[in-house]
Amino acid sequence: MLEEHGVVEKYDVVVIGGGINGVGIATDASGRGLRVLLCEKDDLAQHTSSSSSKLIHGGLRYLEQGAFRLVHESLAEREVLLMKAPHLVHPMRFVLPHQPHLRPAWLIRIGLFCYDYLSRRKTLAKSRFIRFDPKTNPLKAEIVQGFEYADCCVDDARLVVLNAVQARENGADILTATKCIAAERKAGYWLVRLENNKKQIVEVKCKALINAAGPWVAKVIEDQIKENSPYSLRLVQGSHIILPQIYTENHAFIFQNIDQRVIFAIPYLNKYTLIGTTDREYFADPDHVEIHKDETLYLLDVSNRYFRKQHEADQVIHSFSGLRALADDAHLQPSTITRDYKITLSIDQDRQLPLFSIFGGKLTTYRKLSEQVLTQLGEFFPQMGPSWTEHQVLPGAEQWNGxxxxxxxxxxxxxxxxxxxxxxxxxxxxxxxxxxxxxxxxxxxxxxxxxxxxxxxxxxxxxxxxxxxxxxxxxxxxxxxxxxxxxxxxxxxxxxxxxxxxxxxxx
Ligand SMILES: Cc1cc2nc3c(=O)[nH]c(=O)nc-3n(C[C@H](O)[C@H](O)[C@H](O)COP(=O)(O)OP(=O)(O)OC[C@H]3O[C@@H](n4cnc5c(N)ncnc54)[C@H](O)[C@@H]3O)c2cc1C
Missing domain, CATH: 1.10.8.870 (Alpha-glycerophosphate oxidase, cap domain)
Structure with a gap:
């Protein structure tokens, strides 16, 4: 039981988790006039939200899984995020080499047609068929043609931080190195107990609690809130390796692997090529995820199969791993579990004191996800302002001239x-x-x-x-x-x- 002494602050909303989804919700809610506190147990973006492939993309391969809602929403968000954060989000061309023994050309053409027309494009180019110039082609000689389409890349961790800056400018309190250690519904309010890294404890009251704890979402429901999680969680590890620059052109490659997965090779920070990602079921402690040597070999194998320039494990400059926190949909293969997000709601017997929990999601869809949470929060805060994030730029994009x-x-x-x-x-x-x-x-x-x-x-x-x-x-x-x-x-x-x-x- 929480003790009620020492309650120092009263908020409308407390958000648990300073990844992209938590800061997105905190920004949106604070901009609508709600009093918001966000607590993050480590650093902002320390976990999944800095370990992504750094793409703002529709996800071509999700079309194969029939995830049209997710792809449609993601494609539309590319244009929104290009406008909101032109310093962080940049258009990027993706080259998909075609090899007939993998997916047939007609299937790829249908996928790209959907990609082009599922959503309105203002700045991004249409897809097209291309032949590679043998003089400049970094791929093996037998790979002579393919397709090209447009998506975007992003600085994932800075997207998180700039949302947090905007939330603070809207009046939100952002506490890093501060863990939510318990939360309990009392008569008319949530009592939330927070502990910082100096072991100081503070208690806050709020009307709504948002659990955006990513890989810890189910743990927070079960251990801190003492409820049953509505979904069991599948943690799927994805890793990337960073190699010395393999090619100089400023476009990415999307390779089809023989196991039907796709792997990206992305130009990174002018000097490197980022190769990823993997899909590996994960059962250990989410705080200590790191690349497995089989993942390094798998990624090197794909890279070496496509590029002329060959690499060995000792040439890997750096690697990083993150965990996709996916609501279990009973798919056997980690790569085929849906990447679409789920927002769950639990309330008390008076239909008050909501708890929203976020399962899954993508960087690309954080703003829409946040808007959906806020729409549902509207029932509990009828006085709050309307949606606003679609047309408002993030910090640093004011007076932007390129x-x-x-x-x-x-x-x-x-x-x-x-x-x-x-x-x-x-x-x-x-x-x-x-x-x-x-x-x-x-x-x-x-x-x-x-x-x-x-x-x-x-x-x-x-x-x-x-x-x-x-x-x-x-x-x-x-x-x-x-x-x-x-x-x-x-x-x-x-x-x-x-x-x-x-x-x-x-x-
Ligand atoms: C390998 C990989 C590649 C990806 N690539 C892309 C991509 O290219 N494009 C894209 O759109 N998406 C991509 N994604 C998906 C995207 O990265 C995630 O959906 C997103 O980052 C999830 O953000 P989150 O806020 O839900 O979780 P997180 O970023 O993990 O944030 C959750 C936070 O909650 C905190 N927390 C947990 N418990 C507590 C507690 N009790 N108290 C306080 N804080 C707590 C944690 O410390 C953590 O920082 C990728 C994911 C992976 C794994």
């Missing part, structure tokens, strides 16, 4: 910095970069250079405004500099962060 324009402006103001750094800033922060630069007119005013192209001013901003607490948060989620830095740079960053927190403690 990446080139912003890079130009940054370089004009700070001629000493490299164009690559200006581009990284423009793509990460959009027009919020001016908040980081704070009127600086030369690089000395940005403070110490803690590592190549990482100034203290950027770190200060990430700590003050983006909930970064340690070097991992900064190097792997707020930026992707972790791929470039070695132990010396990381130690300098850790040292700087320690000096910042001792300064805060003294003040």
């Amino acid at each position: 990446v080139e324009d912003l890079v130009y402006q940054i370089c004009q103001q700070l001629p000493q910095i490299s164009p690559q750094l200006a581009k990284r800033w423009a793509l990460s922060y959009g027009t919020r970069i001016w908040q980081i630069l704070h009127g600086a007119s030369n690089s000395i005013e940005l403070g110490a250079m803690l590592a190549p192209d990482l100034y203290a001013a950027e770190v200060d901003y990430l700590v003050a405004y983006e909930w970064a607490k340690n070097s991992e948060d900064i190097l792997w989620r707020r930026t992707k500099l972790g791929l470039q830095f070695g132990p010396v740079e990381i130690a300098r960053l850790d040292h700087y962060l320690a000096s910042l927190s001792s300064e805060t403690e003294q003040n």
